[in-house]
Each structure stands twice: as C-alpha cells, then as structure tokens.
Amino acid sequence: MNDLLLDVREVSKTFVRGRLLSREKIVAVNKVSLQLAARRPEILAIIGESGSGKTTLARMILNMETPTSGRLLLDGTDLATINGSAGRLAFMHRVQPIFQNPFESFNPLKRVERYLLMTRLRFAGTAGGSTTAEAVDAALHKVGLSLREVSGRHPHELSGGQLQRVAIARALLAEPKLIVADEPVSMIDASLRMSIVNLFRTLRDELGISIIYVTHDLATAYYISDRIMIMQKGSVVESGDARDVLKAPRHPYTYQLREAVLLPEVANVSANATSSMNGLISPGTPERRA
Amino acid sequence: MLASVAQPHGDQDVQPLLVVRDLQAYYRTSHAGVRRGIRAVDGVSFTVRRGEIYGLAGESSSGKTTLIKSIAGAIKPPLEIVGGSMEFAFLPGYGGLHRAPRAMVERIRWRHLSYIMQGSMNVLNPVRRIGSSFIDFAYPHIGGSRKQFEQQVVAHLARVRLDPSVLSAFPHELSGGMRQRATLALATICRPGFIIADEPTTALDVVVQKEVLGMIRGIQRETGSSVLFVTHDMGVHAHITDRLAIMYAGRLVEEAATAEIFGNPLHPYTKNLISSLPRIGEDAPRTGLGGAPPNLADPPSGCRFHPRCPLASEICSRKVPVMREARSGHRVACFAVNGDDPA
Amino acid sequence: MVVFLRDLLRYRAEFRIGLVLVAIVLVLSMLASFSPYPPDSVYVVPPDLPPSSTYWFGTTSRGQDVFWQVSFAIRNTLLFGGTVALVSRLLALAVGLISGYKGGWIDRALMSVNDTFIVIPLLPILVLFYFVMRDRISWLMLALIMACFGWAYDARLIRSVVMSLRHREFTQTSLFSGMSTWQILTEEHLPYVVPILFSTTMNNMVWSIGLEVTLAVLGFTDINTPTIGGMIYWANQHTAMVAGIWWWIAFPTIAVIMAFIGLFLLAVSVNAHIDPRSRLWSTGEAS
Numbered sequence: 011m012n013d014l015l016l017d018v019r020e021v022s023k024t025f026v027r028g029r030l031l032s033r034e035k036i037v038a039v040n041k042v043s044l045q046l047a048a049r050r051p052e053i054l055a056i057i058g059e060s061g062s063g064k065t066t067l068a069r070m071i072l073n074m075e076t077p078t079s080g081r082l083l084l085d086g087t088d089l090a091t092i093n094g095s096a097g098r099l100a101f102m103h104r105v106q107p108i109f110q111n112p113f114e115s116f117n118p119l120k121r122v123e124r125y126l127l128m129t130r131l132r133f134a135g136t137a138g139g140s141t142t143a144e145a146v147d148a149a150l151h152k153v154g155l156s157l158r159e160v161s162g163r164h165p166h167e168l169s170g171g172q173l174q175r176v177a178i179a180r181a182l183l184a185e186p187k188l189i190v191a192d193e194p195v196s197m198i199d200a201s202l203r204m205s206i207v208n209l210f211r212t213l214r215d216e217l218g219i220s221i222i223y224v225t226h227d228l229a230t231a232y233y234i235s236d237r238i239m240i241m242q243k244g245s246v247v248e249s250g251d252a253r254d255v256l257k258a259p260r261h262p263y264t265y266q267l268r269e270a271v272l273l274p275e276v277a278n279v280s281a282n283a284t285s286s287m288n289g290l291i292s293p294g295t296p297e298r299r300a
Numbered sequence: 301m302l303a304s305v306a307q308p309h310g311d312q313d314v315q316p317l318l319v320v321r322d323l324q325a326y327y328r329t330s331h332a333g334v335r336r337g338i339r340a341v342d343g344v345s346f347t348v349r350r351g352e353i354y355g356l357a358g359e360s361s362s363g364k365t366t367l368i369k370s371i372a373g374a375i376k377p378p379l380e381i382v383g384g385s386m387e388f389a390f391l392p393g394y395g396g397l398h399r400a401p402r403a404m405v406e407r408i409r410w411r412h413l414s415y416i417m418q419g420s421m422n423v424l425n426p427v428r429r430i431g432s433s434f435i436d437f438a439y440p441h442i443g444g445s446r447k448q449f450e451q452q453v454v455a456h457l458a459r460v461r462l463d464p465s466v467l468s469a470f471p472h473e474l475s476g477g478m479r480q481r482a483t484l485a486l487a488t489i490c491r492p493g494f495i496i497a498d499e500p501t502t503a504l505d506v507v508v509q510k511e512v513l514g515m516i517r518g519i520q521r522e523t524g525s526s527v528l529f530v531t532h533d534m535g536v537h538a539h540i541t542d543r544l545a546i547m548y549a550g551r552l553v554e555e556a557a558t559a560e561i562f563g564n565p566l567h568p569y570t571k572n573l574i575s576s577l578p579r580i581g582e583d584a585p586r587t588g589l590g591g592a593p594p595n596l597a598d599p600p601s602g603c604r605f606h607p608r609c610p611l612a613s614e615i616c617s618r619k620v621p622v623m624r625e626a627r628s629g630h631r632v633a634c635f636a637v638n639g640d641d642p643a
Numbered sequence: 644m645v646v647f648l649r650d651l652l653r654y655r656a657e658f659r660i661g662l663v664l665v666a667i668v669l670v671l672s673m674l675a676s677f678s679p680y681p682p683d684s685v686y687v688v689p690p691d692l693p694p695s696s697t698y699w700f701g702t703t704s705r706g707q708d709v710f711w712q713v714s715f716a717i718r719n720t721l722l723f724g725g726t727v728a729l730v731s732r733l734l735a736l737a738v739g740l741i742s743g744y745k746g747g748w749i750d751r752a753l754m755s756v757n758d759t760f761i762v763i764p765l766l767p768i769l770v771l772f773y774f775v776m777r778d779r780i781s782w783l784m785l786a787l788i789m790a791c792f793g794w795a796y797d798a799r800l801i802r803s804v805v806m807s808l809r810h811r812e813f814t815q816t817s818l819f820s821g822m823s824t825w826q827i828l829t830e831e832h833l834p835y836v837v838p839i840l841f842s843t844t845m846n847n848m849v850w851s852i853g854l855e856v857t858l859a860v861l862g863f864t865d866i867n868t869p870t871i872g873g874m875i876y877w878a879n880q881h882t883a884m885v886a887g888i889w890w891w892i893a894f895p896t897i898a899v900i901m902a903f904i905g906l907f908l909l910a911v912s913v914n915a916h917i918d919p920r921s922r923l924w925s926t927g928e929a930s
Contacts, residue, residue: 059505060476074815095823102819114812119834125820132821169592170360180820199359200532201569201608204576205588226506233578233586256580270506272513272535274577276559 014083015187015220016046016071021080022244023066038066040244041080046188046222048085051214053221055235055252057228057267063244068192068224072107073098084188103133106181108191112173112198116165122176123161126150129183149179152217153209171202178209182217189213192224207234228271232256240264315389317494317526318348318371323384325363325370328377338596340366342550343384345623348494350389353520353527355541355558357534357573361593363550364530368498371528372415373397373405388413390493411441414487416480416516418499423483424471430482431467438489453489459522460485460515477508484515491523498530513540534577538562546570549594549604552623556630566632568611603635611636651916658916661908668902672718680708682715682869694890701890704881709894715869717898723786723855723870724848730790731797732844736836738794739801740828744809754802760795765854768792773863782868785858789851797843801836808832838914845910849903856899871899 023039040063046054058064069075070082073089082089084104092101109115116122126146134142147157153175165173174194181189191210195203207230213219225231231238232252239249240263248261259265325341340363348354358364369379371386375398385395390412394400397408417423424433434453442449454464460481471479480500487495497516501509517540520527529541537544537558545555546567554567565571569589576586591608594600600607606616613635621633632638651658680687686706694701700709742753772788773780808814808831817827852871858864859872866873878884878891 059507099821102821107815107819109812109815111812115816117813117817117831117834120831125816128817128822129820171592177816180816184819184821199361199593200534200573200576201359201589202592203588204578204586205590207578208585208587228506229578229580232580266507268580270510271580272506272510272533272539273579274534274538274574275562276538 013048014045015048015085016044017081017083018042018044018067018071019081019083021067021070021077021082023063023070023075024078037244039063039070039077042067042241042244042246043080044239044246044249046220048187051218051220052236053210053214053223053234055223055225055231055238056241057225057231057238058241059226059267061243062241064224064241065192067241068190068222071188071222072105072190073101099132102186103184104186105188105190106184106186108174108177108181108189108194110193110197112170112177113165115173115177118165121162121164122168122173123157123163125180126160126176126183129180133184146179146183149182150176152182152212153179154205155179169202170198171206174198174206175209178206178213182213182219186219188220188222190222190224193226194223195230196225196227203230210234228256228268240267316347316349317389318528319385319387320347320371321345321385321387323367323370323386324382325366325375325379326382327366327379336597339550339599340379340596341370342599344547344550344552345384346545346552346555348526348528349543350493350526351520351524352542353517353529353540355537355544356528356530356547357532357537357544358547359532359593361549361596362547363596364532364547365498366550367547368496368528368530370396370398372413372496373400388494410437410487410490410492412492413494413496414490414492416483416487416495416497416500418502423486424479426471429468429470430474434467434486434489437486441490453485456489457482457485459519476504477512480504480508480512481515484512484519488519488523488525491525493525495520495525495527496530497527499532500529501536502531502533509536510539516540534573546573549599550596551604552631552633553605554630554632554634555623556627556632560627560630564630566626566630566637567605567634568609568636569605603633609636651912655912655916657908658912661905661912664901664905665909668717668721668898668905671714671898672721675711675714675718678711678714680711682712683867691886691888700894701888703877703891704883704886704888705877709890712869712874713871713894713898716871716874716895717902719782719868719870720852720855720872720899721848721902723782724852726783726786727789727793727851728844728847730787731793731847732840734790734794735798735801735843736840738798740805740832740836742798743802743805744824744828744832746806746809750802754799757795757798760792761799763792765789765792766857769854769858770863773858778865781865782870785855785864786851789854793847793851797839797847800839800843804835804839805832808835842910842914845906845913849906849910852899852902871895 020041020043021039022037022041025036025038027034027036044054046052056064056067066075070077073092076090084101089101092098116125123146126149127142130142130145134145143157150156150160155172155175160168160176168176195206198206210221210223211234214221223231223235235252237250238252238255240247240255240261242263248255248259248264255264256268259268323341323344324339327338327340329336329338344367356364356367366379369375370381373396375381381396381398386397387395391397391400391404391408397405415423424430428436439449442452453467457464457466462478462481462485466474466478466482474482500516501512504512513536516527529537531537541558543556544558544561545552546561546569547553548569554561554565554570561570562574565574572589576588578586589608594604594607600617602615602617602619603609603621606612609616615635619635621635621638623631623633624638626632626637688698688702688706688708690702690704690706692698692702698708698710700713702708703712738753738757742750769788814827814831817831822831855864855870856872856875859866859870860875860879862876864870864872866876874895875892878888881888883889883891
C-alpha cells in the first residue's frame with residue numbers, strides 16, 4: 011500500500027508555438043511538485059490567473075497531457091507507463107474530471123443519462139448486487155438529484171447547476187479516489203453556486219474523495235479548501251494551509267491577488283476606487299498573453 | 301451619506317437620462333411548427349439618472365442581456381418589443397432607439413451613446429489597427445483637423461494608461477486587459493452622455509479587472525456620463541455602482557442605492573444572493589438556493605421567485621407583486637415585504 | 644424520421660420541388676423493368692419517328708424507342724452515381740473520422756494521401772484507364788475508380804468537424820465514461836457528421852453523373868450499356884441534330900438535368916434543415 015495517492019515530482023510542460031522560423035517556447039508549467047496523502051482526503055485548491063499554467067497542470071494530472079519533464083505517480087504508478095485500454099480504464103477508475111462548462115460537458119444531441127449508465131457499466135466494481143439503474147440513481151441521490159428527474163433529458167433541458175451535479179454524479183460512478191475539477195462553478199449561477207461548492211465538501215467528508223479544485227476565485231477556494239497552491243506564470247509561488255496563506259500572504263503576488271478580490275459589500279461609499287489602484291500595475295506594461 | 305448617493309448631483313429636477321417604462325421584450329419563435337414565446341423581459345421599469353452608474357444584476361436566465369439589447373436598439377427577430385417604452389433624454393419622443401430613424405441613430409451612436417462589451421473583439425475590428433478604429437468611429441463625431449484629433453486620442457489614452465504605441469497595434473497583439481482599456485477609451489472619447497457596459501470585466505483576470513473598473517469610474521466621474529452597468533458579479537457591483545437593480549426571471553425584484561442593497565437587502569432572493577457569497581476570513585457555512593431558475597418559456601405564476609422562496613405564502617403563486625417603495629429610494633417587489641396591498 | 648421529413652416537406656419549398664423532380668426521374672428509371680424491348684437490341688421499331696402517341700419520345704435512327712432508352716439510361720446513370728457516392732462516402736467517413744480524432748502522425752499520413760488525391764487531375768487519369776483497359780472497363784469498375792477520386796475533399800471536411808469536436812469537453816466526458824474510440828466516433832461524433840454526409844452525397848452524385856456523361860459523350864466508356872451519356876454518344880454518331888432527330892438528344896438531356904436540379908435542391912434543403920445548430924436553436928436563448 012502506497013502512502014501517497016498522488017505524487018507530482020517536478021513536472022514541467024513546454025509548448026512550442028509557431029513554425030520552423032519563428033519558434034517560440036512557452037513554459038506553461040515549470041517544475042511543480044505536489045503530493046496528496048492516500049489516507050487523508052483533502053481539498054487542494056490550485057489558484058492562478060489565466061496563463062498561470064493551472065489548467066495545464068490539471069490536464070497533466072488527468073493524463074490528458076504528457077509532461078515535458080518530471081514524473082506523475084498515482085498510487086505509485088507512473089502515468090507515463092499507462093497504455094492500452096485496460097490501463098487507461100484502471101486510471102480513470104481512480105481519477106475523474108469535472109469540467110468548467112456544464113453545458114459543454116455532455117453532448118447536446120444525446121441524453122445525459124447515457125454517460126451515467128456508460129460509466130457504471132465500464133467501472134462497475136466493488137458495489138455489485140445492485141443493477142445499473144439503481145447504482146445510477148444512488149449516485150444521483152448523493153448530489154441531490156434522482157434518475158427520475160434526469161432520465162430522458164437532453165442537456166439543454168437542465169439548468170447549469172443540475173448539469174454540474176450530473177457531471178459530479180457521473181464521476182462518482184467510477185468510484186474514484188481523486189476528482190480534478192477545473193473551474194467547476196465559474197459558469198454556475200450565483201444562487202446555485204454554493205450548493206455545488208458545499209457538495210465537494212460532502213464528497214471529501216463522506217466518501218473520502220480527494221479533490222483538486224482549480225480556480226481563479228480566492229473566496230470560494232478559501233471557503234472549501236484545506237490547502238492551496240498559488241501559481242504564477244507556470245511556477246508555484248506560495249502554498250500551504252488555505253487559511254494561513256490567505257489570511258497572511260507571504261508572497262507579494264498572493265497579496266496582490268487577495269487585494270484584488272472585490273468584496274460583496276460597500277465599505278465606504280465615497281471612497282474612489284481609482285486612487286486605491288494606482289501603482290498596482292505599471293502603465294503600459296503589456297501583460298503576457300497566454 | 302445615503303441621500304448623497306441617491307442623488308449624486310443633488311438636482312432631482314433635471315430630466316433623467318433614461319426612463320424605461322413597463323418594458324416587455326419577448327422572443328417569439330416558430331421552429332418546425334412549434335410556436336414559443338419566451339418572456340425574457342416582462343414589465344421592467346426603471347430610471348437612470350444623470351451622472352450615475354446604474355447597476356443591473358441577474359443570473360444567466362434573468363433577461364438582463366435581453367434588456368440591454370432592447371435598450372441598445374439591437375432588436376432582431378425573434379426578439380420583439382411587445383410593450384412599454386424607453387425614453388432617452390437625447391432622443392425625446394421616440395420611445396426607444398429601435399423606433400428612431402436610422403440616420404438619427406447613426407448620429408447618436410458614439411456621440412451620445414456608446415458600449416463597452418465583454419468581448420472587446422466585437423468593437424475592435426481584428427484586421428484593423430486600433431488607431432483606425434478610433435478614426436472610423438470617433439473622428440466623424442469629433443471633427444476638426446486630423447492632427448488635433450490624434451492629439452486628443454493620445455491624451456485620452458493616457459487616461460486609461462495606454463501608451464500611444466497601441467494605436468499602431470492590431471487588437472490580437474494586445475493583452476485582454478489592454479484591449480478592454482482601448483475599448484473603454486474608444487467608448488468614452490466622444491464623452492457620450494450614456495454608456496452601456498455589458499459584463500465589461502468578466503473575461504479579465506482579477507487584478508486587471510479591478511484596475512479597469514477603477515478607470516471606468518474615473519472617466520465617468522470626469523465626464524459626468526451615466527453608465528448602465530450589467531454584470532452577474534455582485535462584488536463588481538459593490539465596487540462600482542451607485543444604484544443597483546436586481547433582476548430575476550425577466551422582472552426587477554429590488555432596486556436601491558448600492559450600499560442600501562448590500563447593507564439592508566429586503567427581497568429574499570437578494571438576501572440569499574448576498575449572504576451566500578463566501579468571503580476570505582469568514583468560515584461560516586454558506587447555503588445556495590434550492591431549485592433552479594425558471595424556464596422563461598413557461599414561468600411560474602404570480603411571483604416568479606415563489607417556488608424557490610423561503611417566505612412564500614399562498615398569495616405569491618396567485619398575484620404578481622409590483623415594485624413598491626418600501627423605504628425612501630428602495631423599491632422591492634415582494635408580498636412578504638410590502639404586504640398584500642389590494643391597490 | 645417521419646417528423647423530420649414532414650417538417651422538411653412543410654417548411655422548405657426547395658425540398659418539395661427537389662423531391663418532385665427526383666421522384667419523376669426515379670419513376671422513369673423504374674419503368675425500365677417493364678420495357679417491351681431489351682435495351683441493347685436495335686431496329687425493334689421503325690427508325691427516325693418523331694414523338695407521337697405510339698412512341699412518346701420518338702424513335703432513334705437505330706430503331707430504338709427513345710422513351711424506353713431514356714428509362715434504361717437514367718436507371719444506369721443513377722445506379723452509377725449512387726455507387727460512386729456510397730463507396731466514396733464510406734472512404735471519406737473512415738478517413739475523416741480517424742484522421743480528425745486520432746491526430747498526430749496518423750493524421751499527417753492520411754492527410755498526405757488525401758491531398759495527393761485532391762491534386763491529381765481526374766479526367767486524364769480516366770482517359771488513361773480507358774486506353775489501357777479498352778473494352779474490359781465495365782461501369783462498375785469506372786464507378787470504383789471515380790469513388791477513389793471523389794472522397795478526398797469531403798474527408799477533409801469531416802476531419803475538420805471531428806477535430807473541433809475532439810477538443811470539446813463532452814468528448815473528454817465520453818472518454819472518462821470509459822467509452823472506446825469506436826463508440827466515441829460512431830455515437831458521439833457521427834451525428835454531427837451526418838449533415839455533411841447527406842449534402843455531399845447529393846453533390847457527389849451530381850459530380851459523378853456529370854463526369855460519366857462527359858466521358859460517355861466522348862466515347863470513353865462502355866458504350867453498349869445504355870446511359871445518358873451513351874445515348875448522346877450514339878445520337879452524335881448518327882448526326883442526329885443535323886438530321887433533325889432532336890428528340891434523340893433532347894429527352895435524355897432533359898432527364899439528366901431534372902436529376903441534377905432535383906438532387907441539388909435536396910442537398911441544399913436537407914443541409915439547411917439538418918444542421919445541428921438550427922436543430923438546437925429551437926431550445927431558445929432567453930438570457
């Protein structure tokens with residue numbers, strides 16, 4: 011038995027853009043390491059702005075992208091050694107994704123329960139006994155839905171919040187140990203967002219699933235995560251306990267990010283926003299486009 | 301303090317910039333023989349005063365985008381204005397841009413009314429340099445010599461802290477933040493009286509977002525323009541708007557000075573919207589609302605929020621609550637707040 | 644499917660016109676089975692008679708009834724076009740789906756083959772085949788050769804659609820639901836490719852029939868199997884236009900033009916109607 015569920019060792023990812031003459035190397039992820047313990051489920055938030063490499067890192071953990079250097083080990087198995095459909099299925103049995111846009115997560119021309127049934131059929135493992143439909147219904151109940159509400163529906167007949175719940179239920183059917191969620195609530199309406207966020211907490215506490223929560227939103231990251239990792243231009247600039255890091259940031263970038271969060275309250279009506287912002291970004295400096 | 305926010309310039313006698321009265325905008329579709337009517341905006345009334353930033357908050361199916369399209373006169377089938385009027389101070393008597401003659405709308409655009417949208421690519425032509433866009437849109441309205449105009453543009457770009465060199469750049473060569481600042485400069489160079497800002501900072505990173513918001517505020521203060529500011533992000537509203545209206549399922553449910561909305565929300569929907577937002581440093585659990593936003597093709601009867609409302613009573617499913625002033629300058633449409641008034 | 648056809652009939656005038664034209668041509672071709680004369684025998688009727696109540700379309704200088712000849716010819720021509728379309732669609736589909744989904748070196752290899760077929764000029768190749776094979780070239784072989792040249796452009800079209808689908812999140816969801824590549828291609832992506840398949844089928848038939856007629860008129864095909872092009876070839880051999888036997892050329896020409904226009908209208912209307920965007924459009928956008 012391995013002590014580490016996920017062991018990311020100094021992974022880097024470099025993209026080459028352009029053709030022969032104007033080749034340009036872009037370091038999306040630069041020597042990032044992170045570990046998740048096998049016995050203690052936790053929510054790890056990876057925070058960064060666009061171009062920080064957080065999505066590329068998440069895609070490498072999901073084995074959708076191969077690192078240029080470094081290794082990723084899941085339960086002691088190097089992701090680079092996985093090949094063949096049996097190996098891939100075993101991997102997906104442990105790690106499942108949640109995507110950003112719930113309306114894009116399912117084929118608009120197909121009924122959503124198709125993905126639930128398929129996942130159950132492919133990964134039906136330990137539970138046994140119950141039929142496929144019962145298992146799907148049970149998974150939907152865990153996210154506050156039921157098969158009756160979902161069956162026969164196409165994606166456009168469900169709300170974004172419902173679809174994201176279905177996406178989570180689908181991931182649960184594979185009985186994973188790790189869920190990688192890339193901006194899972196950024197496209198969900200505000201009135202539904204917190205129930206999804208709370209759901210992640212329930213998954214951790216009741217099902218013992220570790221969650222990697224990739225986001226640009228510091229407030230929700232603070233709210234649900236145990237540990238956070240701040241990325242800037244491909245590198246980790248600060249990481250640690252979520253409360254410690256966000257309450258007392260050490261790195262100037264973390265501080266800058268935290269200060270830029272717009273609080274949902276009107277502190278001082280007469281305060282003019284312009285003055286407080288002077289000097290944060292020097293004029294004319296072109297921010298690098300990802 | 302509140303009074304000063306409600307009347308930024310203290311002169312209430314001055315005619316408001318935009319008066320929207322009982323606006324109804326529906327999508328009428330007839331696809332493959334199935335006729336459908338989506339009541340995206342259903343009886344919305346509000347007033348934008350001179351020199352204020354009026355915020356409009358709502359979720360994805362609240363109809364706020366439709367409302368903006370209607371006000372901007374971008375009405376194409378299947379969208380139809382079914383009822384109501386939109387009266388602009390600079391376009392009296394027509395009841396909306398869509399009813400005004402085309403030539404007049406052309407004159408008004410950029411001069412009196414401009415837009416800042418989420419995707420700046422909508423305004424900036426991807427195959428033309430930024431400077432050409434300024435000449436295309438703003439020069440006809442400002443006139444004068446080309447040299448003077450250029451000086452004016454450079455001076456104006458300095459306000460959004462852009463170097464004159466961006467004028468010779470193509471839009472794709474700039475970062476998202478710089479592009480949005482260029483759009484902001486383009487939208488404000490003619491000093492229009494009214495600016496429609498539709499999710500102008502949603503696509504930007506947080507640090508850049510705060511900066512761009514500061515610039516919008518700064519230019520608005522300087523030119524005294526009115527801004528109709530639409531976004532779903534309550535944090536942005538708290539940061540920039542003077543007054544704020546909350547939209548739910550095609551109707552306004554609450555409107556007040558922004559500080560009042562955040563300090564003393566009355567409508568149960570607004571209350572949840574504000575209390576559910578997580579804040580750094582607070583560990584209390586937050587809860588979202590149950591249910592889902594209604595389908596506007598078949599909205600609930602009565603108050604459209606009642607199926608999800610914790611305070612719903614029997615009357616809510618029967619009657620449509622009207623917007624009524626609950627306190628000074630604070631309008632709300634809710635039976636639980638206003639009581640069941642037969643009038 | 645029934646609803647789909649009913650909607651098409653009700654809302655698309657092009658579809659109605661196209662359907663009528665294609666139906667007339669189809670009925671004409673099916674009548675061939677009831678012909679009183681075998682298609683290749685000559686001098687079974689008096690030659691050079693103009694259209695009359697006995698011989699509706701007149702008779703040829705070779706003593707054949709033009710009506711029954713047109714009937715055989717259009718049947719063979721449609722059969723030819725259909726075969727080319729079917730075989731080339733299968734090729735285009737296989738190459739397009741695999742190339743677009745797999746990417747990498749498979750894509751590069753398939754696309755270099757594909758591009759080769761796009762740039763090779765077809766007409767000289769066909770003429771070359773004719774000179775090498777001479778009388779052994781049957782219509783089926785010609786159809787297969789043309790199918791080999793008729794898939795490349797459409798395979799690129801299909802590939803581009805599948806490439807964009809591959810990067811959409813639902814493909815990842817399918818993958819993480821444990822679906823195999825075959826399942827993803829046939830169940831998730833194929834519905835988006837079907838509209839292309841439909842419209843290109845019609846276009847491909849128009850193209851192959853046109854080419855077959857051209858070749859036949861020039862005499863580069865098996866002229867003993869009656870096709871539209873073959874009829875015009877024989878009419879020219881007998882200088883029908885000069886001799887005033889206009890009906891020998893006019894009726895096959897009218898038949899093939901009706902087939903062309905009919906297929907074209909069907910392609911256009913089905914294409915517009917089956918597009919997933921317009922299908923999804925009915926879900927409304929209310930925000």
